[in-house]
Amino acid sequence: MIRIVFNGVEHQLSETITLSTLTEKFAPKEQKFAVAVNEQFVPKSLYEETSVQDGDTIELLTPMVGG
Amino acid sequence: MLSDDQLLRYSRHILLPQMDVGGQEKLLGSRVLIVGLGGLGSPVAMYLAAAGVGHLVLVDHDCVDESNLQRQIVHRQSTVGQSKVDSAQASLLALNPTITVDVLNQKLSGTELAREVVASDLVLDCTDNLQTRLSINAECVAQKTPLVSAAAIGMEGQMYVFDSRVEGAPCYRCLYDESMDLSLNCAESGVLGPVVGVMGSHQALEAVKILSGITPPKTGVLHLFDGMAGQWRYLTIPQLPSCPVCRG
Numbered sequence A: 001m002i003r004i005v006f007n008g009v010e011h012q013l014s015e016t017i018t019l020s021t022l023t024e025k026f027a028p029k030e031q032k033f034a035v036a037v038n039e040q041f042v043p044k045s046l047y048e049e050t051s052v053q054d055g056d057t058i059e060l061l062t063p064m065v066g067g
Numbered sequence B: 001m002l003s004d005d006q007l008l009r010y011s012r013h014i015l016l017p018q019m020d021v022g023g024q025e026k027l028l029g030s031r032v033l034i035v036g037l038g039g040l041g042s043p044v045a046m047y048l049a050a051a052g053v054g055h056l057v058l059v060d061h062d063c064v065d066e067s068n069l070q071r072q073i074v075h076r077q078s079t080v081g082q083s084k085v086d087s088a089q090a091s092l093l094a095l096n097p098t099i100t101v102d103v104l105n106q107k108l109s110g111t112e113l114a115r116e117v118v119a120s121d122l123v124l125d126c127t128d129n130l131q132t133r134l135s136i137n138a139e140c141v142a143q144k145t146p147l148v149s150a151a152a153i154g155m156e157g158q159m160y161v162f163d164s165r166v167e168g169a170p171c172y173r174c175l176y177d178e179s180m181d182l183s184l185n186c187a188e189s190g191v192l193g194p195v196v197g198v199m200g201s202h203q204a205l206e207a208v209k210i211l212s213g214i215t216p217p218k219t220g221v222l223h224l225f226d227g228m229a230g231q232w233r234y235l236t237i238p239q240l241p242s243c244p245v246c247r248g
């Protein structure tokens, strides 16, 4: 069992998954966001090879453009 | 060499040991491009004019609408219907008639954008759409011009400094790309006036720090503001190894 905080909410995952699987699970629409793991953004090209670790804090950020 | 009038006008800056006369002289000798004179551009332009940034170039193609006045504090009831750049220019010169304020009442792209960026010491992105943000970023990277960008919507804001003069610095495109365009803007989603004011003031602070040279720029950090909770968080933006803009 691994515990993560996703967009400020705690979740438990039964098995280790990749960032790619995680984002599909939580945000099934087109990937219109950037992902930060433990306060550092991860390039989209690394989602497949990045596995989510116990205790990770993960955030999805959509581009904010209003001014 | 500052005049007696300037020593008086900027005395509260000069009293700061980090700023001193040298820092103020750098502000007076700076030329800055401000793209967008809305909710962000209003406090940005007013603080930079008040600070004595010597030459401001304002760009916007819109006119002042009554619904802007809830947050776009550089404009006035009496300037509703005027172009935003003319309205802002009048406000800024009323605040500080000793600076130069040029206006471009148009959308800026291509060679015209390049010409303005290359002439500037720093660019402030205060626009309201992703396409313009990406093109300003690309030009700032190409010209190695520091970019201070921000955005706000609802109760939240984001602010980032990208300084391409720094080796290995990331850029806006390392974070967001064309495919992420949600086109959420203040006109459709609403925004609390002071939230956009906080973000614009934060941009002005970073711009003054960079222009006066009082601290080395902290490039590639996303400053995230939650106006509801009153909290800031900071996320690191690494350079994208495949970025077509800053690694192209």
Ligand SMILES: [Zn+2]
Pocket (backbone or CB within 6 Å): B170, B171, B172, B173, B174, B239, B240, B243, B244, B245, B246, B247
């Ligand atoms: Zn980049």
